[in-house]
Amino acid sequence: MAHTYDNVANGEIPKPQTKVIWVTFWILFAITAVEFLLAFTVPAGAFRTSIFIILTLVKAFYIVAEFMHLKHEVKGLIYAIIVPTVFVIWLIGAMFIEGGYIYEILNK
């Protein structure tokens, strides 16, 4: 999967290689379908919410790793992107909990 733009000469066009792309698409499609199914079958609550967030992160992994090709970049670039993102996702999660705590103070 190591792509370079220099090894293809002008004029000759190789065959397309799209298998990985379509596999990724079907994974994303299936996960979204499962999310829909859960939205209408499992009662709302912390359990369902955590499943949704896990599935969202799985989808995010496939988009970033395959579509954005990050999985096939060098390690340094992967860490440069992933490490700050992990912290900021933690911040979002922390603020969800913090919001719940403000709710407790206001309502109890």
Next chain:
Amino acid sequence: MAHSATVSTNSKTGAWFGGKEPMNASYGKLMMWYFLLSDAFSFSGLLVAYAVLRFKEVGYYDSAFAKQFASIKEAGEKFIASDAYWPIPERIFDAFPFFHGQHLPLIFVGLMTFILIMSSVTMVLAVEAGHRRDRADVEKWMLWTILGGITFLGCQAWEWTHFITGTDKGVVRDVWMNGEWVKQVVKGANLTANEYGPAPFAFSFFTITGFHGFHVFSGVMINIIIFFNTAIGIYDRPGRNYEMVEKVGLYWHFVDLVWVFVFTFFYLV
């Protein structure tokens, strides 16, 4: 002094042009990644604010109104919008064009999600065609991507219009006006009041989906420019390549990625 002469030719052009690229990525691609990282922080800021606004309010299932029903399922079916609690999304986002008044929960937003994921796929196919220097294929897939983006924007325009216009009846609310509480019919939504729930519900909806929609719009514009460049053959010139398609592809996938998060936090949770 032959040795130092070699060094000076290399140092004149710097690390990026000296045959060795930092992190094995071209300058433009690396900078696109860093831009996307900073853009991710902007969206995260909005999601952080949403997290607090959402969970400091009473959720529908925790409200006194929902507690009077025997089960969660029954409470969900008998949902009535009020500003006393945060609404459940499948009761709010249940409209579909040409099916007026029917309860079709989350179908339209599901379609929008599908369109955006699909356009992400056509974008990655365009990038793949670019690697093969197949101009006709790049043009074809870029056009599909642009079409997907425009369709998504159209869907969003419809959804916003529906959200702002509101239901046929609206709801009666106590509104604080000239120093006293007055009964008033609230229809649809704006930044300060809406018929679906507390004010932050519509406020965060407009802010987050609006900021995302603006990204989709810029993405479509950039895609059109790159399609135009491809069509006039700029990337087929000697010494040029289709890496620009890959760079705008990164941006487009990022827009898709943000939608995945917006979809979860706004329409599912």
